[in-house]
Amino acid sequence: EDQVTQSPEALRLQEGESSSLNCSYTVSGLRGLFWYRQDPGKGPEFLFTLYSAGEEKEKERLKATLTKKESFLHITAPKPEDSATYLCAVRGGATNKLIFGTGTLLAVQP
Amino acid sequence: GAVVSQHPSWVICKSGTSVKIECRSLDFQATTMFWYRQFPKQSLMLMATSNEGSKATYEQGVEKDKFLINHASLTLSTLTVTSAHPEDSSFYICSAPRQGATYEQYFGPGTRLTVT
Numbered sequence: 156e157d158q159v160t161q162s163p164e165a166l167r168l169q170e171g172e173s174s175s176l177n178c179s180y181t182v183s184g185l186r187g188l189f190w191y192r193q194d195p196g197k198g199p200e201f202l203f204t205l206y207s208a209g210e211e212k213e214k215e216r217l218k219a220t221l222t223k224k225e226s227f228l229h230i231t232a233p234k235p236e237d238s239a240t241y242l243c244a245v246r247g248g249a250t251n252k253l254i255f256g257t258g259t260l261l262a263v264q265p
Numbered sequence: 266g267a268v269v270s271q272h273p274s275w276v277i278c279k280s281g282t283s284v285k286i287e288c289r290s291l292d293f294q295a296t297t298m299f300w301y302r303q304f305p306k307q308s309l310m311l312m313a314t315s316n317e318g319s320k321a322t323y324e325q326g327v328e329k330d331k332f333l334i335n336h337a338s339l340t341l342s343t344l345t346v347t348s349a350h351p352e353d354s355s356f357y358i359c360s361a362p363r364q365g366a367t368y369e370q371y372f373g374p375g376t377r378l379t380v381t
Contacts, residue, residue, distance in 0.1 A: 199372045201369060242308065
């Protein structure tokens with residue numbers, strides 16, 4: 156059964172304190188791993204799609220990496236505006252459905 | 266800018282009435298759209314897959330007669346919550362995949378439904 160596990164559930168950082176969020180997955184035939192940012196009361200905002208082990212993508216202070224078993228979302232020198240829930244999802248097999256993890260709630264304090 | 270829109274952004278209705286939520290892809294065609302429900306502090310739960318020109322596919326445990334889905338065109342899908350009850354109060358979010366060189370799935374801003 157396809158499964159996505161995110162850790163930690165919550166993370167509190169000081170402004171400028173770099174860290175990483177983890178997304179572990181099991182899926183038959185990975186056809187994409189997705190990272191989203193979700194602010195309270197809003198829909199998820201697309202960040203990255205990764206397709207193969209070794210792939211990396213960057214956007215401002217965020218960098219996503221992918222191995223055969225997990226993905227990391229690295230946050231470098233975060234700012235308070237980076238506070239949000241970060242969701243990871245995978246697409247596998249013959250379906251277009253995304254399987255979501257439960258998310259990591261990130262709080263960056265000034 | 267936003268590539269998927271939803272309307273309304275929030276709605277309050279009385280128990281027993283029906284509510285329709287629209288989901289539109291703004292600058293691309295989507296033969297498939299997805300409907301999710303999200304309870305407070307929980308992740309997204311897929312309810313159904315909306316297919317243009319054919320019946321929707323519902324996830325296990327989702328009542329198809331209660332959550333009516335119509336994929337009227339290549340840019341519009343609607344979700345109607347029929348005979349709503351307070352336990353249907355939730356945040357409903359749609360998404361649409363845009364396929365090209367890469368597969369990207371974009372989400373709407375969500376609709377907050379409150380049933381009184």
